[in-house]
Amino acid sequence: MSLLYQVTLRVAVALLALSSLVAASACSPDGRNGGPAANNAGGAVRLQGAGASFPNPLYQKWLSEYKKTNTGASIDYQSTGSGAGIKQFTERTIDFGATDKPMNEEELKKAPGEVFHIPTVLGAVVLTYNLTGVNQSLRFSPDVIADIFLGKIKKWDDARIKADNPGVALPAADIAVVHRSDSSGTSAVFTDYLSKISPEWKEKVGTGGSPAWPVGQGGKGNEGVSGMIKQQPNTLGYVELAYAKQINLPVALIKNSSGNFAEPTLDNVTAAAADALAATPEDLRVSITNAPGANAYPIASYTYVLVYKDQSDAAKGKALVDFLWWGIHDGTQFAKDMQYAPLPADMIKRVEAKLNAVISGGKTLRS
Amino acid sequence: MSNPQPALPTPASAYGARARVWDWRRALSPTGDLGDAVFRGALFLCALLLLLIVAAMIAAMASMSTLSMREFGWGFLTSSQWNPLANKFGAWPFIYGTVMSSIIALLISVPLSLGVAVFLVEQAPARVARPLTFLVELLAAIPSVVYGLWGIFVLAPFLRVHVMPPLQNWFGFLPLFQGSITGISLLTGGVILAIMITPIISAVVRDVLAAVPVSQREAALALGATRWETTRVVLANGGPGIAGAIILGLGRAVGETMAVTMLIGNRPEVSASLFAPSYTIASVLANEFREATGDLYVSALVQLGLILFFVTFVINGAARLLVWSVTRGTSGTARA
Numbered sequence: 001m002s003l004l005y006q007v008t009l010r011v012a013v014a015l016l017a018l019s020s021l022v023a024a025s026a027c028s029p030d031g032r033n034g035g036p037a038a039n040n041a042g043g044a045v046r047l048q049g050a051g052a053s054f055p056n057p058l059y060q061k062w063l064s065e066y067k068k069t070n071t072g073a074s075i076d077y078q079s080t081g082s083g084a085g086i087k088q089f090t091e092r093t094i095d096f097g098a099t100d101k102p103m104n105e106e107e108l109k110k111a112p113g114e115v116f117h118i119p120t121v122l123g124a125v126v127l128t129y130n131l132t133g134v135n136q137s138l139r140f141s142p143d144v145i146a147d148i149f150l151g152k153i154k155k156w157d158d159a160r161i162k163a164d165n166p167g168v169a170l171p172a173a174d175i176a177v178v179h180r181s182d183s184s185g186t187s188a189v190f191t192d193y194l195s196k197i198s199p200e201w202k203e204k205v206g207t208g209g210s211p212a213w214p215v216g217q218g219g220k221g222n223e224g225v226s227g228m229i230k231q232q233p234n235t236l237g238y239v240e241l242a243y244a245k246q247i248n249l250p251v252a253l254i255k256n257s258s259g260n261f262a263e264p265t266l267d268n269v270t271a272a273a274a275d276a277l278a279a280t281p282e283d284l285r286v287s288i289t290n291a292p293g294a295n296a297y298p299i300a301s302y303t304y305v306l307v308y309k310d311q312s313d314a315a316k317g318k319a320l321v322d323f324l325w326w327g328i329h330d331g332t333q334f335a336k337d338m339q340y341a342p343l344p345a346d347m348i349k350r351v352e353a354k355l356n357a358v359i360s361g362g363k364t365l366r367s
Numbered sequence: 368m369s370n371p372q373p374a375l376p377t378p379a380s381a382y383g384a385r386a387r388v389w390d391w392r393r394a395l396s397p398t399g400d401l402g403d404a405v406f407r408g409a410l411f412l413c414a415l416l417l418l419l420i421v422a423a424m425i426a427a428m429a430s431m432s433t434l435s436m437r438e439f440g441w442g443f444l445t446s447s448q449w450n451p452l453a454n455k456f457g458a459w460p461f462i463y464g465t466v467m468s469s470i471i472a473l474l475i476s477v478p479l480s481l482g483v484a485v486f487l488v489e490q491a492p493a494r495v496a497r498p499l500t501f502l503v504e505l506l507a508a509i510p511s512v513v514y515g516l517w518g519i520f521v522l523a524p525f526l527r528v529h530v531m532p533p534l535q536n537w538f539g540f541l542p543l544f545q546g547s548i549t550g551i552s553l554l555t556g557g558v559i560l561a562i563m564i565t566p567i568i569s570a571v572v573r574d575v576l577a578a579v580p581v582s583q584r585e586a587a588l589a590l591g592a593t594r595w596e597t598t599r600v601v602l603a604n605g606g607p608g609i610a611g612a613i614i615l616g617l618g619r620a621v622g623e624t625m626a627v628t629m630l631i632g633n634r635p636e637v638s639a640s641l642f643a644p645s646y647t648i649a650s651v652l653a654n655e656f657r658e659a660t661g662d663l664y665v666s667a668l669v670q671l672g673l674i675l676f677f678v679t680f681v682i683n684g685a686a687r688l689l690v691w692s693v694t695r696g697t698s699g700t701a702r703a
Contacts, residue, residue, distance in 0.1 A: 081657045083658045083659065083660040176549045181628065182655065182658070183654070183658035206453070207452070209451075210655055211452050212450035213634070216634070217549065217634055218633030218634060218644070220633070231519055231550065232550050235549075
């Protein structure tokens with residue numbers, strides 16, 4: 001009988017872990033925050049941030065570089081996911097949040113103060129594939145991508161794929177679509193793009209981190225998707241640009257709204273953001289997929305840090321604003337090295353204006 | 368503790384309260400010994416704590432999933448739709464994937480594990496059996512993410528090239544083996560589970576068989592039984608223990624997350640084909656819980672957790688029934 005107890009115990013432990021996960025997501029940073037008095041006791045300001053996992057490698061790099069020249073602030077960032085980041089930020093259990101998609105109206109209403117969206121860098125989503133014997137980069141038109149992910153184009157040698165790729169020996173095989181199985185900002189950006197270019201996608205599937213995919217198999221994380229693609233012939237999927245570049249995946253060129261096939265490069269992503277600037281609202285919450293412009297790579301997005309306009313603690317607020325200021329200026333070089341696209345120059349000016357508008361006790365924090 | 372000196376009024380004074388009607392030491396220990404009572408009380412608390420944890424978990428999950436229960440009712444169990452964007456949730460594809468992948472795992476693993484265990488106990492010479500036993504136990508300790516990686520890079524391509532095409536050639540008339548072959552599928556998930564639970568089942572069965580008294584084997588052999596017939600006697604003797612081993616393996620299969628997530632394809636759809644991608648409850652929790660926003664979404668995921676809990680309960684109950692039906696009327700059989 002002891003066996004059966006062991007089984008029960010195993011399940012109990014697993015579920016306990018699960019429930020502690022629930023609890024942790026709600027209250028983990030509490031212990032670290034403490035009161036403002038405790039934070040300032042040693043002279044150093046302690047800041048805690050959490051949220052999006054996509055910019056996490058860059059933020060960690062920024063934090064370690066920033067610490068070298070600014071010993072007055074000790075900043076931590078936890079990669080908990082965009083959803084958890086927004087939740088903790090709204091509950092004020094962290095000093096700043098981070099998210100890949102801007103907070104929506106409903107979420108903003110729940111927040112206890114006016115929220116500034118501070119774009120830090122740009123990310124892009126690329127199509128990658130595994131086709132033996134194909135060495136040149138494939139090219140895709142928007143409607144072809146939508147119809148492949150809707151399950152309407154099923155074969156690699158479909159006439160519409162061939163039309164974009166003359167001279168490429170496409171196999172007469174089924175397209176095995178691979179998508180993210182975990183809810184992710186990458187999927188949100190990709191489905192946002194598909195919803196913009198395909199009314200049918202918008203109606204049937206919609207935009208979100210975990211949509212009901214019409215076809216394909218799911219891989220967990222960028223590494224899961226790329227693993228599936230590498231190990232199976234005739235697959236097509238999407239991953240983050242930074243990830244694809246780091247492990248040298250083949251990437252496709254995508255026809256943008258100007259009719260050019262744009263390569264997913266950092267410059268073309270920044271170009272997309274620059275082209276979308278005219279349509280960017282004052283609060284900087286914007287989708288830049290399918291941006292106009294000759295070079296714009298069409299599947300891209302900002303990633304944001306969330307900051308309250310009115311900071312309750314002046315010392316903390318100043319440390320945060322100074323760090324973000326450093327990030328969008330001095331941090332750019334690290335961003336490029338790590339394959340994150342830097343903000344366009346005009347956006348940097350608008351972010352500077354935002355940071356200058358952050359106040360505490362009625363006074364601005366940048367001097 | 369006894370003290371013969373007459374200076375003390377009664378020996379009972381050593382315990383103080385013996386004369387009273389209610390004595391907590393007596394209540395906790397038949398001997399009334401303090402150490403015994405404390406020991407017994409501590410053990411009781413441990414047992415109680417486990418019960419409390421289980422009860423607390425069920426209560427927490429039930430209360431967190433009320434929203435989804437109210438919204439979907441019993442239809443949650445039978446609906447095949449899982450669309451977080453449209454706030455439509457149904458558990459059937461996940462229940463199906465969980466049960467089917469576990470069944471596939473058991474179908475492959477049980478004969479294999481029994482074979483391994485019988486070989487180790489009944490056939491192999493000691494110098495072979497010892498290192499092999501060690502290896503089997505080592506396999507049981509490998510983390511599941513390692514199995515998952517190996518599955519993606521070795522098992523899935525192997526099945527895609529060498530196993531699935533012949534299956535489709537021979538049995539393609541069955542819906543089970545139709546459809547396109549990608550290597551990432553319900554079958555692959557089941558096979559990796561089989562590989563993961565085989566060491567567990569065979570390690571336990573080995574212990575069970577080793578515990579069967581040698582006299583049983585000698586008796587069978589003395590009656591003129593062959594090696595094969597003797598082995599059957601031994602297996603029959605270890606029946607309940609073997610059933611327990613299988614349940615232990617099944618427990619791991621049902622709750623396994625990482626390796627299955629990497630190989631099953633994570634598609635919330637019920638397909639007749641074993642070559643199609645599928646999804647398990649544990650996988651969808653691991654995949655979607657982290658970024659789940661919206662109260663109904665979270666509630667539906669928690670309810671899935673509750674269902675997994677009850678699936679495990681049902682399996683445990685069925686196992687007890689099985690063990691009971693096998694052991695009825697017999698006694699002194701080996702147990703793990």
